Amino acid sequence: ETGVTQSPTHLIKTRGQQVTLRCSSQSGHNTVSWYQQALGQGPQFIFQYYREEENGRGNFPPRFSGLQFPNYSSELNVNALELDDSALYLCASSFGLANYEQYFGPGTRLTVT
Amino acid sequence: AQTVTQSQPEMSVQEAETVTLSCTYDTSENNYYLFWYKQPPSRQMILVIRQEAYKQQNATENRFSVNFQKAAKSFSLKISDSQLGDTAMYFCAFITILLGSNYKLTFGKGTLLTVNP
Numbered sequence: 319e320t321g322v323t324q325s326p327t328h329l330i331k332t333r334g335q336q337v338t339l340r341c342s343s344q345s346g347h348n349t350v351s352w353y354q355q356a357l358g359q360g361p362q363f364i365f366q367y368y369r370e371e372e373n374g375r376g377n378f379p380p381r382f383s384g385l386q387f388p389n390y391s392s393e394l395n396v397n398a399l400e401l402d403d404s405a406l407y408l409c410a411s412s413f414g415l416a417n418y419e420q421y422f423g424p425g426t427r428l429t430v431t
Numbered sequence: 432a433q434t435v436t437q438s439q440p441e442m443s444v445q446e447a448e449t450v451t452l453s454c455t456y457d458t459s460e461n462n463y464y465l466f467w468y469k470q471p472p473s474r475q476m477i478l479v480i481r482q483e484a485y486k487q488q489n490a491t492e493n494r495f496s497v498n499f500q501k502a503a504k505s506f507s508l509k510i511s512d513s514q515l516g517d518t519a520m521y522f523c524a525f526i527t528i529l530l531g532s533n534y535k536l537t538f539g540k541g542t543l544l545t546v547n548p
Contacts (some may be wrong), residue, residue: 360538
């Protein structure tokens, strides 16, 4: 059974640029959630995708967008990067909406300069 | 608003001893799940233990157990026989169960636990 994987591991971008982060869900999982973890903080919910459709969004601006593909992998896109977007971005997968246990990937560390 | 408070930013314990991490939460919902996640320095978040709010019996997983006090909205984690590998950031989190809603985890700010040899 393959766990949740994320790429890239680290990324450095300049303010104003755009970035795409990728997540492969655990085998058999069809729900992906994205979280932002600022330094010294707990993760904050960005949005969730279930069977290729957005299923809820946290308090993040529209420049944070996502996609889920037929194989249930997912992308997080952030446009017009700001310094405060520097964080660890975590992806978590689960099977269905009624399964409350989410399995996390190792994260992507994004630094905006 | 749904919130999770972990009042201990850092804790330390000697190897083989017992330590308790505190967590309080606030929700107006009656149906939810509570979790403790561990995030070692390698970053990958690992589920340690979970508790269904409708269950009165406290959950136990090997050396890890919880003290769930629903009326007080308290959910502490006890680690017995602490091991060096328990050194990590520990996050308390919950999910509310609302039909037709998304199941997002709400996290606390975490407690950094250091196990000393």
